[in-house]
Amino acid sequence: MYFNYSEEELLYLKRKDKKLAQVIDKIGYIKRETDTDLFSSVIHAIVGQQISTKAHRTIWQRIQNHYGQITPSILIKSTAQELQKMGISLRKAEYIMDFVRKVYLGQFVLSDVQKADDEEAITKLCSLKGIGRWTAEMILLFCLERKNIFSFDDLAIRRGLSMVYHRKNIDRNLFEKYRKRFNPYGSIASLYLWAVSSGAIPDMVDCRENKKAVKIKKSTASFEYMKYKYEYSSPIGKIILTSDGEKLTALCFDFDRYFSAKAKMAQYKDLEVFAQTVKWLDMYFKGKEPNFMPPIHLEGTEFRKRVWEILQTIPYGKVISYGEISRKIAEKRKVPRVSAQAVGGAVGHNPISIIVPCHRVVGVNGNLTGYGGGLDKKIALLKLEKVDMKNFFAPKK
Structure with missing residues (x-):
């Protein structure tokens, strides 16, 4: 399953910003995979912190193979030590088991997050051990498919802005101007800025780097x-x-x-x-x-x-x-x-x-x-x- 957006959102962003319009036209439609299961998405996010994409993918596959299904009723039978054997740190394993217990016992209600607006959902997710604002924002984007997530804490987005708009420093005030410009489709703008940051347009370089x-x-x-x-x-x-x-x-x-x-x-x-x-x-x-x-x-x-x-x-x-x-x-x-x-x-x-x-x-x-x-x-x-x-x-x- 991919992040759901349409030509309508792209046309809106193109009308709002000529430079982003050029980026959208050059790259075309972007497909980004999503995981709409909130329970597994939170665990997936904790696993992926501070490790490479390749290591994240390998460990997550190992966890899926070991447990079969990633559900509260299955993981509640596990332990932090067992999770650690999958290749993650003990601290991450403890964070995951704390989350599993809270969901299993009804102390953390997943549907409350799903029903909440963006800021309230982020606050609820950040109450969990091991979840900071950036991680919560990524869960909202790639699990709940919220369309207006534009994260200041994401360095790749800031790098993309620097490359598209030739800005050496994207401070918070400037970032907020772009956020307002892309509102209410910050998530779609994020997809294209990530692509730019990853080199999707070869002749677009980071102006912060020496020529x-x-x-x-x-x-x-x-x-x-x-x-x-x-x-x-x-x-x-x-x-x-x-x-x-x-x-x-x-x-x-x-x-x-x-x-x-x-x-x-x-x-x-x-x-x-x-x-x-x-x-x-x-x-x-x-x-x-x-x-x-x-x-x-x-x-x-x-x-x-x-x-x-x-x-x-x-x-x-x-x-x-x-x-x-x-x-x-x-x-x-x-x-x-x-x-x-x-x-x-x-x-x-x-x-x-x-x-x-x-x-x-x-x-x-x-x-x-x-x-x-x-x-x-x-x-x-x-x-x-x-x-x-x-x-x-x-x-x-």
């Missing part, structure tokens, strides 16, 4: 973990994200003294991990403590990794001194002392700023010391977390 190929020196070969990048516009400056294709490997401000030059040499690519990180950053810069974390990979020496592990334990809105980190590491290593200067070097070389919160480390006397992205950024981040700044001071230049 001239950048020659990468041999010395950068060790930075293969910064293979792909994405740029995020934060309230305090541009942030560059990098990935090895699966996990977040760097998050730095533009002009960061250690990482930005290397990050800029990566190629643009839309990845699920970037979508998750953007969601995390959106929540963070609204002054909220994110309740999830995108998958990360930290590349460095064993000593630096130990320091970065401690950074991840510093609570939101709190600070710790370099000396305290030194003492923690000394205790773990069972040695009399560890150099605070060595700790400072490790903190300064943290590749994933904000998420691994090196900005929460200060001098023992209240000196804010330095910050790879600039001391002004460090101060802004601490103020955002409502840290009382009266006992801290910036070092004299």
